[in-house]
Amino acid sequence: MTTMAQVICGLARRWCFGALGSPLQVPCLQALPLHLGRTATRASQRDLENAVHQVKLWKKDPGNEVKLKLYALYKQATEGPCNLPKPGMMDLVNKAKWDAWSALGSLPKETARENYVDLVSSLSAASEPPSPAKPAADGEQAGGDLVVTSENHITTITFNRPAKKNAITTQMYQDIMLALQAASKDDSVLTVLTGNGEYYCSGNDLTNFTDIPPEGPEEKARTNAILLREFVDCFIDFPKPLVAVVNGPAVGISVTLLGLFDLVYASDRATFHTPFGPLGLSPEGCSSYTFPKMMGPSKLSRTKVGSRAGEGGCQSQATVSLQGRGLGQLVFLKAAEMLIFGRKLTAQEACAQGLVTEVFPDSTFQKEVWTRLRAYTKLPPNAVRTSREVMRSKGRERLHAVNAEECGALQQRWLSEECTSAVVRFLSRRGKL
Numbered sequence: 001m002t003t004m005a006q007v008i009c010g011l012a013r014r015w016c017f018g019a020l021g022s023p024l025q026v027p028c029l030q031a032l033p034l035h036l037g038r039t040a041t042r043a044s045q046r047d048l049e050n051a052v053h054q055v056k057l058w059k060k061d062p063g064n065e066v067k068l069k070l071y072a073l074y075k076q077a078t079e080g081p082c083n084l085p086k087p088g089m090m091d092l093v094n095k096a097k098w099d100a101w102s103a104l105g106s107l108p109k110e111t112a113r114e115n116y117v118d119l120v121s122s123l124s125a126a127s128e129p130p131s132p133a134k135p136a137a138d139g140e141q142a143g144g145d146l147v148v149t150s151e152n153h154i155t156t157i158t159f160n161r162p163a164k165k166n167a168i169t170t171q172m173y174q175d176i177m178l179a180l181q182a183a184s185k186d187d188s189v190l191t192v193l194t195g196n197g198e199y200y201c202s203g204n205d206l207t208n209f210t211d212i213p214p215e216g217p218e219e220k221a222r223t224n225a226i227l228l229r230e231f232v233d234c235f236i237d238f239p240k241p242l243v244a245v246v247n248g249p250a251v252g253i254s255v256t257l258l259g260l261f262d263l264v265y266a267s268d269r270a271t272f273h274t275p276f277g278p279l280g281l282s283p284e285g286c287s288s289y290t291f292p293k294m295m296g297p298s299k300l301s302r303t304k305v306g307s308r309a310g311e312g313g314c315q316s317q318a319t320v321s322l323q324g325r326g327l328g329q330l331v332f333l334k335a336a337e338m339l340i341f342g343r344k345l346t347a348q349e350a351c352a353q354g355l356v357t358e359v360f361p362d363s364t365f366q367k368e369v370w371t372r373l374r375a376y377t378k379l380p381p382n383a384v385r386t387s388r389e390v391m392r393s394k395g396r397e398r399l400h401a402v403n404a405e406e407c408g409a410l411q412q413r414w415l416s417e418e419c420t421s422a423v424v425r426f427l428s429r430r431g432k433l
């Protein structure tokens with residue numbers, strides 16, 4: 001499946017060479033050097049054609065920002081100021097192109113031609129053969145975006161895109177579903193989700209929103225809603241204990257799904273963030289039901305006073321009891337603060353709210369957690385499975401209904417200006433469009 005970045009790269013590559021479509025508003029584009037005037041003679045049409053040919057010879061991808069700048073200059077040099085109607089918000093590729101071209105305003109054709117030629121010549125001088133790919137360092141996991149292992153009666157599903165903070169691609173949703181289906185039938189006792197690298201998971205890969213099919217954004221939203229519903233249903237119906245080993249910051253759907261897990265063990269460097277408000281989105285993963293149920297509309301959290309992290313419960317965080325005895329901090333955290341207003345929780349706060357089972361010092365996190373999980377696999381597997389089933393069966397029908405409602409709401413949210421603007425802002429901040 002091509003993502004927006006590939007679509008843009010492909011189009012931008014054609015834009016540079018063949019000048020297609022209309023430009024894009026990428027604020028950082030203005031940051032690129034405009035050679036406002038050549039000290040030598042003015043660039044001729046021939047110089048422009050030579051520069052276009054030179055770009056074709058480039059071995060190293062200059063990145064979207066440069067491609068879009070070249071595209072906009074080429075259009076300005078050959079057609080003058082942007083003369084196309086502004087595309088719709090969801091038509092991100094053409095909007096990206098329209099804005100980049102429009103950003104050049106009434107720059108004269110000759111100047112645009114000079115700038116194009118100068119930019120190509122300066123980049124050609126700077127370009128060097130791409131360095132050989134860095135071999136995976138010792139201990140780093142090779143493998144694809146998702147690594148699934150099964151040993152010691154534990155199936156482990158590891159998000160493995162550390163360079164992208166383990167953001168979940170569309171393919172990864174499919175692969176996680178396949179892994180859960182296999183785990184439900186294998187001889188494992190527990191199934192674990194965890195992350196490779198500093199992040200647990202940064203949620204949905206926001207470029208997922210931008211790969212618009214020919215049928216248009218409505219079709220994309222419809223298929224996304226089906227994918228999300230099936231994905232969450234897999235967790236609702238999963239028949240064995242689900243464990244999250246939250247090794248670092250968790251965002252979005254990787255947080256909301258935790259309400260469907262049986263154990264959530266977190267490193268004390270983990271954070272839990274559901275930025276649905278800023279993204280123009282709404283909750284998923286049944287969190288609109290599980291979080292209020294877990295946290296209460298407003299909850300005075302009670303944790304062991306003075307307990308060391310890892311000795312049961314959350315790290316010490318004195319709270320005051322309803323009787324008002326003792327000193328400490330009132331921890332009023334509502335599900336609404338997370339899901340509506342996007343408040344980020346520390347591991348301790350998430351534990352105090354019931355989202356996290358236990359917090360461990362990062363230095364001993366992996367050792368302590370995996371020792372404990374291996375001990376749990378020694379329990380009689382059928383008893384474990386039966387106990388979990390009787391705990392979970394009563395709520396499944398309700399969870400399926402919640403999932404359906406959440407996906408229906410999101411299907412509309414994905415088409416909203418609020419959401420598309422937020423996605424464009426995120427992707428534009430680093431020239432991802």
Ligand SMILES: CCCCC/C=C/C(=O)SCCNC(=O)CCNC(=O)[C@H](O)C(C)(C)COP(=O)(O)OP(=O)(O)OC[C@H]1O[C@@H](n2cnc3c(N)ncnc32)[C@H](O)[C@@H]1OP(=O)(O)O
Nearest residue numbers: 163164165167202203204205206207224228251252253430
């Ligand atoms: C069909 C199913 C729908 C499911 C519905 C689910 C909804 C959600 O999950 S909503 C939440 C979505 N996630 C986000 O909004 C997080 C977006 N990312 C960020 O805010 C930040 O990247 C960060 C806070 C997670 C980390 O910031 P920082 O430490 O500054 O690192 P960078 O931003 O430079 O990230 C490094 C690299 O990774 C890319 N990246 C990170 N997260 C995502 C993401 N969610 N989607 C796409 N790409 C992501 C980021 O763009 C950087 O890439 P490069 O610039 O190429 O290095």
